[in-house]
Amino acid sequence: MEQKHEYALVFRNHRHGYEVQATAKLFIPHVRFLLCENGEIPEDVPNYILTSCEYTETAVKCEVDIRLGTSSCKRSLAMLNPCQPHTAPDVKSSEVEYALCRLLYETLQDMTGYTPPWGLLTGIRPVRRVIQLLDSGMTPEQASRHLQERFLISDEKMQLAMDTALIQQPILPHSAKEIGLYISIPFCPTRCSYCSFVSHSMDSAMQLIPDYITYLCKEIGILGEIIRKYGLHVQSVYIGGGTPTSISAEQLRQVMGAIRTHIDIAGAREYTVEAGRADTITEDKLRVIKEMGATRISVNPQTLQDSVLEAIGRRHTAQQAIDAFLLARKLGFDDINMDLIAGLPTDTFEGFADTLERVMALDPDSITVHTLTLKRAADLYSGSGEHHIAAVERMAELSAKALPENGYRPYYMYRQKNTVGNLENVGYAKEGKENLYNILIMDETQTILGAGCAASTKLVEPNGKITRVHNYKFPYEYISRFEKLMGKKDEIEEILERMQNGTGGAADAAKE
Ligand code: SF4
Known part of the structure; x- marks a missing residue:
């Protein structure tokens, strides 16, 4: 049966639907909007948000027309057409997009009485934006003012993003040869009700674990060869999941032993094992983790x-x-x-x-x-x-x-x-005690090689281009199609080859 929608998002004469939807969701989260790109307000949907643009040779008129329950509101603004000589709506202008979203934001703010703490900012990496502005030569005060004026971010959130950026800036990597290593153990004793990760409860996956570990160790060996061949230096190691301590102490020893055997981690700045849930943590597992060289664990209540x-x-x-x-x-x-x-x-x-x-x-x-x-x-x-x-x-x-x-x-x-x-x-x-791996995974300026199911390898080229090579999501696929999966390592090598022969490095990418 077709789902009945309560809310419609109507786009008329513009191509900014993605950002308009993200802005609407700041105020009306967790609903599935009916998207109407034909510009027509559907008759059978009680609430709607219409956004439209009207172009002339020299000007653009942005308009919002909103009905939420019993309240409704219409507002518009006019601006110079930044797309001249193109006057058609098929030109995607970031200034028109910004003006339309800001108009929608301020109208919804007045209608709902709610002020989102991050303002108009919908991206997931606010700190990256701050660092880019600091790198461009702005002082912290200038960067904060710029971001707050443009995105209406609250003082508290701006302070949080700035404090974080100032701590991260000196820690970020400076060479393309420095990489992170991620090893996935995607099993958990039971599934938590809020979990949205690819993790597999031990009950259903128990019989797969020995084979999974055998293949994971093989993949670690293959990554080790790649790391040696291209002269890479592992700066951080992260064994995550799932809950890596779901497996036995001996199995942990096998995985960490494979890392120690195949990969030179002597120069690594940190080595984390996400111990995770208390119901999996035992003295013998902690002893193995310590003995095999991990410097940091997570105990997550x-x-x-x-x-x-x-x-x-x-x-x-x-x-x-x-x-x-x-x-x-x-x-x-x-730690x-x-x-x-x-x-x-x-x-x-x-x-x-x-x-x-x-x-x-x-x-x-x-x-x-x-x-x-x-x-x-x-x-x-x-x-x-x-x-x-x-x-x-x-x-x-x-x-x-x-x-x-x-x-x-x-x-x-x-x-x-x-x-x-x-x-x-x-x-x-x-x-x-800042964890480099956590910073790098969000900063996206360092290559991270991943092993295990649901892991991915992220290659960052000197020009900032990022290529992701994904492993299979499920353990049975990872095991049964392992040889095919290892074929994808050619793709990784091709990019590393290119990076080796090219110029610059991750630090250059960071400046992009
Ligand atoms: S421990 Fe984490 S990964 Fe495992 S089921 Fe719970 S939330 Fe998901």
């Missing part, structure tokens, strides 16, 4: 409220997460991250504040605060899905205030589409 842990389908208590952290400390781990999530189902502002306080009392080296993402595929979305945006905004505000007061500085940040309240994920760390 997400919340220290038992009722919330139960609501999200985790089979461990808050005390188990605390015990796992204390055990890791006892075994000598001096431990803890992940928290703001906006989990059934959690409250008070619950989050209590979690934050107890986690800070443990004194981990870094704390990452995510904002819950609602993806259509996750179980939660088809459940109640009722979250209090204001409470989540307060959770993010509390983190931004309390963590710096306790010695944690924001060092990486990214926004995800469909996050509650259009908020961000922020990594806070004590000085010197």
